[in-house]
Amino acid sequence: MFKPIRWKSFPKDFLRIQVGFILFGIAIALMIRGNLGTNAWAVLEVALAKLLHITVGTMTVIDGFIVLIGAFVMREKIGWGTLANILSIGPWEDFWLARVPPVTGNLPLQIGMLLVSILLMGMASAIYIGVDAGAGPRDSMMLAIKRTTGVSLRVARGSIELTVVTIGWLLGGPAGIGTLVFALLVGPSVQWGFKIFKIQPHKPLEIEVQAEIEGGAE
Numbered sequence: 576m577f578k579p580i581r582w583k584s585f586p587k588d589f590l591r592i593q594v595g596f597i598l599f600g601i602a603i604a605l606m607i608r609g610n611l612g613t614n615a616w617a618v619l620e621v622a623l624a625k626l627l628h629i630t631v632g633t634m635t636v637i638d639g640f641i642v643l644i645g646a647f648v649m650r651e652k653i654g655w656g657t658l659a660n661i662l663s664i665g666p667w668e669d670f671w672l673a674r675v676p677p678v679t680g681n682l683p684l685q686i687g688m689l690l691v692s693i694l695l696m697g698m699a700s701a702i703y704i705g706v707d708a709g710a711g712p713r714d715s716m717m718l719a720i721k722r723t724t725g726v727s728l729r730v731a732r733g734s735i736e737l738t739v740v741t742i743g744w745l746l747g748g749p750a751g752i753g754t755l756v757f758a759l760l761v762g763p764s765v766q767w768g769f770k771i772f773k774i775q776p777h778k779p780l781e782i783e784v785q786a787e788i789e790g791g792a793e
Contacts, residue, residue: 578709580652588706592656593663595702600632600667602695607631608675609688612751614696614761615736616713619743626746632669636661638698643712649719654709689753690760697764705774720749 581588606613607621616632616638622636639661647653678685703711710718713735720731736758744750768774 578652580655592659592706595699596663597667597713598695598699599664600671602692603668604671604675605688605692608677610679612753614757618748618750619739622743622746622748630669632665635665635668639712640711642716646715647721649723651715651719653715656708672776673743689737693757693760693764696761698766701772701774703770730735
């Protein structure tokens with residue numbers, strides 16, 4: 576159930592993965608503050624954070640553990656990076672949300688914030704996968720659904736994303752044109768990140784997973 580830890584490279588891997596999480600946090604904060612729409616999970620987490628009167632980052636941590644429990648029950652293998660993902664990205668989100676002001680009524684700037692967020696998400700994903708410390712909780716759930724039902728990764732991911740964004744939108748989350756733009760561009764952005772950083776994932780399946788991802792995680 577748990578990926579073994581490579582202790583010799585752990586300090587370097589930990590520093591690298593934290594850089595990825597910092598970029599994830601910036602990317603999500605820019606999407607939220609740009610007010611054009613966010614990725615599917617942020618739509619849900621922003622909505623729930625408002626309802627529960629907690630920060631978005633705190634909701635991201637809670638949501639990550641809930642999803643991880645589901646994947647764990649379905650006997651999906653996880654690694655230390657999975658737990659680091661849950662515990663790190665949320666606090667980084669809150670850190671950057673406290674420093675990036677919301678933008679409305681300035682469409683060029685808002686579009687720029689959205690595009691930069693997608694670019695950063697691709698870079699963050701490449702760094703995170705390159706460490707090979709275990710999939711994020713949402714990707715772990717997707718892999719568990721694929722393994723237990725036999726459906727394709729695209730169908731597994733698509734069904735999760737559609738459910739999440741629909742619930743989030745119904746609860747008043749920030750779904751918008753940016754949500755669609757993110758879904759269309761994040762795959763190419765991740766592939767670009769792989770090329771720039773010369774990342775060679777240890778598992779071919781993870782390349783396919785991230786090509787279809789919408790945090791570091793997400």
